[in-house]
Amino acid sequence: MSSEGVSSGGVSSDWPLWEVFVRARGGLSHRHVGSVHAPDGELALRHARDTYTRRMEGVSLWVVPSAAIVASDPDEAGALFEPAESKIYRHPTFYDIPDEVKHI
Amino acid sequence: MATIAPVDARLDAREDYLLRLGDDALVLGQRLSELCGHGPILEIDISLANLALDLVGQATLLLGEAGAKEDQGGDRLAFHRDVLDFKNCLLVEQPNGDFAQTIARHLLYTTWQHMLLQRLQQSSDRFLVEFAHKAVKEVAYHRALAAEWTIRLGDGTGESARRMAEGLDWTWRFVPELFEVDESLHSAIERGIAPDPRSFEDEYRSVIAEVLAQAELAIPSDQRPILGGRRGHHTEHLGHLLAVMQFLPRTHGEVSW
Numbered sequence: 001m002s003s004e005g006v007s008s009g010g011v012s013s014d015w016p017l018w019e020v021f022v023r024a025r026g027g028l029s030h031r032h033v034g035s036v037h038a039p040d041g042e043l044a045l046r047h048a049r050d051t052y053t054r055r056m057e058g059v060s061l062w063v064v065p066s067a068a069i070v071a072s073d074p075d076e077a078g079a080l081f082e083p084a085e086s087k088i089y090r091h092p093t094f095y096d097i098p099d100e101v102k103h104i
Numbered sequence: 105m106a107t108i109a110p111v112d113a114r115l116d117a118r119e120d121y122l123l124r125l126g127d128d129a130l131v132l133g134q135r136l137s138e139l140c141g142h143g144p145i146l147e148i149d150i151s152l153a154n155l156a157l158d159l160v161g162q163a164t165l166l167l168g169e170a171g172a173k174e175d176q177g178g179d180r181l182a183f184h185r186d187v188l189d190f191k192n193c194l195l196v197e198q199p200n201g202d203f204a205q206t207i208a209r210h211l212l213y214t215t216w217q218h219m220l221l222q223r224l225q226q227s228s229d230r231f232l233v234e235f236a237h238k239a240v241k242e243v244a245y246h247r248a249l250a251a252e253w254t255i256r257l258g259d260g261t262g263e264s265a266r267r268m269a270e271g272l273d274w275t276w277r278f279v280p281e282l283f284e285v286d287e288s289l290h291s292a293i294e295r296g297i298a299p300d301p302r303s304f305e306d307e308y309r310s311v312i313a314e315v316l317a318q319a320e321l322a323i324p325s326d327q328r329p330i331l332g333g334r335r336g337h338h339t340e341h342l343g344h345l346l347a348v349m350q351f352l353p354r355t356h357g358e359v360s361w
Binding site for chain 2: 038043051
């Protein structure tokens with residue numbers, strides 16, 4: 001096979017990373033499933049479709065530039081999250097959830 | 105040519121039409137699958153493999169139907185026919201070249217295929233109506249993806265624009281064959297089985313022109329058209345493709361998964 005330019009080193013590093021979110025069914029929220037490289041949003045959607053929804057995993061896709069995500073600092077995890085540990089009364093465990101209610 | 109008549113004489117217009125569409129899908133699917141593991145980046149690799157799988161799926165349906173009457177499975181037609189019996193258009197057997205040439209070929213073929221499938225949904229043939237109904241959605245995606253890449257490569261860097269223009273230039277001479285109506289196709293059109301491709305040639309050319317305008321690429325100048333694939337006269341590339349594709353079942357008889 002003539003592959004001039006086809007199998008050369010890869011240009012992923014030149015392309016921004018996009019985070020991919022899939023809505024599995026109507027009524028569910030979009031969930032983060034992974035990421036793709038793409039030169040722009042439209043192609044990021046195409047790549048996301050081909051990479052993450054090949055087996056009917058979804059009915060809707062979002063892509064977001066990874067650079068647009070503001071993440072919490074792991075070093076701050078203690079200050080951010082540990083205070084919640086001792087506050088079990090914030091969990092909705094003091095009343096019954098009907099069996100018919102899914103995805104809660 | 106009298107020497108090739110026996111093969112064609114056995115085929116009625118419907119079977120011949122099924123073989124033409126089936127071989128188009130099979131050969132283009134095989135071409136794209138050659139890139140599996142060789143795509144320029146992982147995402148494109150997966151994307152091209154998906155396109156290949158869609159096409160091989162279409163070929164399975166079409167060749168299965170083409171072989172149904174003589175109780176030949178689709179596999180028999182795919183793996184045990186010689187090059188002169190293949191009815192695909194010449195465009196789909198052209199080598200992948202670089203990514204731009206692969207995209208040029210895909211744009212030119214699937215834009216045509218999409219217009220055909222839209223019309224094939226009104227065919228008098230029930231199988232083809234159902235087939236078209238299923239495949240038209242797949243091919244709409246192929247066409248759109250190829251157009252998007254054409255625009256990005258054409259309107260990209262100097263090098264990508266040059267490669268895209270060269271890819272289009274290489275494939276352009278195979279476009280007239282897509283609109284050729286020979287005796288066999290004429291008979292399928294008369295029977296209401298096949299749409300007349302000439303009815304959408306103007307639309308095809310204007311859609312391609314629109315994509316190329318967005319890509320800031322010139323429409324390639326018309327070259328001497330190359331015809332003959334529908335009658336089994338292929339370019340030298342098809343034999344090599346079939347050798348790779350058919351080697352295993354031909355060498356090892358009735359192997360299966």
